[in-house]
Amino acid sequence: xxxxxxxxxxxxxxxxxxxxxxxxxxxxxxxxxxxxxxxxxxxxxxxxxxxxxxxxxxxxxxxxxxxxxxxxxxxxxxxxxxxxxxxxxxxxxxxxxxxxxxxxxxxxxxxxxxxxxxxxxxxxxxxxxxxxxxxxxxxxxxxxxxxxxxxxxxxxxxxxxxxxxxxxxxxxxxxxxxxxxxxxxxxxxxxxxxxxxxxxxxxxxxxxxxxxxxxxxxxxxxxxxxxxxxxxxxxxxxxxxxxxxxxxxxxxxxxxxxxxxxxxxxxxxxxxxxxxxxxxxxxxxxxxxxxxxxxxxxxxxxxxxxxxxxxxxxxxxxxxxxxxxxxxxxxxxx
Ligand SMILES: [Zn+2]
Numbered sequence: 001x002x003x004x005x006x007x008x009x010x011x012x013x014x015x016x017x018x019x020x021x022x023x024x025x026x027x028x029x030x031x032x033x034x035x036x037x038x039x040x041x042x043x044x045x046x047x048x049x050x051x052x053x054x055x056x057x058x059x060x061x062x063x064x065x066x067x068x069x070x071x072x073x074x075x076x077x078x079x080x081x082x083x084x085x086x087x088x089x090x091x092x093x094x095x096x097x098x099x100x101x102x103x104x105x106x107x108x109x110x111x112x113x114x115x116x117x118x119x120x121x122x123x124x125x126x127x128x129x130x131x132x133x134x135x136x137x138x139x140x141x142x143x144x145x146x147x148x149x150x151x152x153x154x155x156x157x158x159x160x161x162x163x164x165x166x167x168x169x170x171x172x173x174x175x176x177x178x179x180x181x182x183x184x185x186x187x188x189x190x191x192x193x194x195x196x197x198x199x200x201x202x203x204x205x206x207x208x209x210x211x212x213x214x215x216x217x218x219x220x221x222x223x224x225x226x227x228x229x230x231x232x233x234x235x236x237x238x239x240x241x242x243x244x245x246x247x248x249x250x251x252x253x254x255x256x257x258x259x260x261x262x263x264x265x266x267x268x269x270x271x272x273x274x275x276x277x278x279x280x281x282x283x284x285x286x287x288x289x290x291x292x293x294x295x296x297x298x299x300x301x302x303x304x305x306x307x308x309x310x311x312x313x314x315x316x317x318x319x320x321x322x323x324x325x326x327x328x329x330x331x332x333x334x
Contacts, residue, residue: 029092029253037280041312043319050325052316054332056301057137059272063129064289065143065150066279067218068304072323073120075147075218090219093254096246097183103244106221108232110247111198112209113222117177118195122153125326129277130157136166137333139271142264143170144279144286146177146219146249171264173285174250177220182237183244191247194235201233219249256285268292275301278322281309290314 067077095102122130130153132138143150150170158165180194181187199206205228215223236243250256268274274293281287290310293300300314303325311317318325 025253026092026094029094029251032252032283035282035309037282037307037309039307040310041314041317044317046318046320049316049318050328050332053275053301053303053318053325053329056273056275056299056316057132057329057333059299060137060139060270061273061275061301062139062268062271062293063132063141063275063277064279064286065129065141065145065277066281066286066304067145068278068280068306068322069125069143070120070145070147070149070218071278072123072125072321073147073149075117075120075145075149076216077218090217090221090252093251096251097244100243104232104234105229107198107234107245108229109222109224110220111202111206111232112211112224112228113216113220114177114191114195116211116216116222117147117220120147120149122149123323125277125323126150126153127157128326128330130154130167132330133167133170134158134161134165140168140267141170142173142267142289144173144283146172146174146247148172148176148178151176168267171260171267173256173260173264175248177247177249179248180245181248182240182242183246184242185237185240187237187239188248189238194245197235201235205231219247250285252283264289265292268296268298271298273299273301275303276308276314277303277326279304279308280306 067075071077091102091106096106126149129138129141129150133141133154134157141150141154151172154167154170158167178191180189180191209224209228211222211224234243237245268289274290276290279286281290287309290300290313294310294313299316301316301318302308302311302314303318303320303322305319305321308314308317
């Protein structure tokens with residue numbers, strides 16, 4: 001979802017010759033997807049970590065969440081124990097743009113996976129963060145997830161708080177699955193409306209297509225047999241008729257818009273600390289936020305089941321499930 005190169009990509013081939021300028025970007029994206037995070041800091045006593053995080057929460061921290069936040073909502077992690085990277089890797093932006101067969105395969109898989117993603121609902125951890133945000137206890141929520149669960153919780157918490165709501169908007173670092181964008185003419189379409197069109201075009205086969213939970217990625221990509229891919233009918237842009245359609249999500253190999261990065265920097269500057277929740281920060285655009293906090297000498301806390309990149313820079317590291325940790329913290333905050 002991030003790139004080591006800001007070089008514009010312009011080529012019409014559907015393959016990636018090694019001498020092509022896009023090749024390095026593509027390779028960097030694949031390395032980012034496949035990065036394995038090792039322990040870089042010693043294990044910290046649970047009591048030290050949990051009470052330390054209570055103290056960080058009193059400093060009005062910025063919260064940065066990742067895939068570990070959504071696993072309790074039934075959305076699998078790329079890198080967790082059941083992580084889908086074990087059998088496939090997400091598509092890169094370069095493939096999306098230039099490889100027609102890969103794009104067709106993506107949409108066939110997404111058509112199947114979307115229904116599963118769509119049924120996921122926020123859990124108590126999302127609700128706690130949304131409530132903290134509405135009460136101005138945290139400076140904001142930045143999420144690497146594209147599932148929209150924080151935004152849904154926040155709308156609910158804000159409605160409940162009414163005129164007392166002080167939330168800052170949830171920032172989706174890598175965009176969200178809510179919209180589809182045409183890469184040729186820029187026309188956008190609501191994901192739900194697009195989903196209906198896809199369903200109509202594939203109604204005959206759709207009922208036969210059911211996949212197991214473990215075969216679905218956090219971006220709604222599902223592992224399906226080649227035969228389904230062959231049978232799948234793609235729909236086209238309502239404005240220009242192109243099939244170069246992409247969710248408004250920042251893909252591996254694509255760059256996070258500068259405006260969004262600036263908004264996050266501004267939020268971080270206003271924060272007394274940074275707390276990372278449910279992320280290994282394997283992707284550079286997320287890791288960069290930890291580095292920025294460290295440079296600004298803001299204390300850093302981590303709540304994550306596994307190791308997190310840059311954890312040696314964190315004062316408090318709580319190795320645990322995200323949902324129960326947030327529930328515990330919520331109870332112990334005064
Ligand atoms: Zn179009």
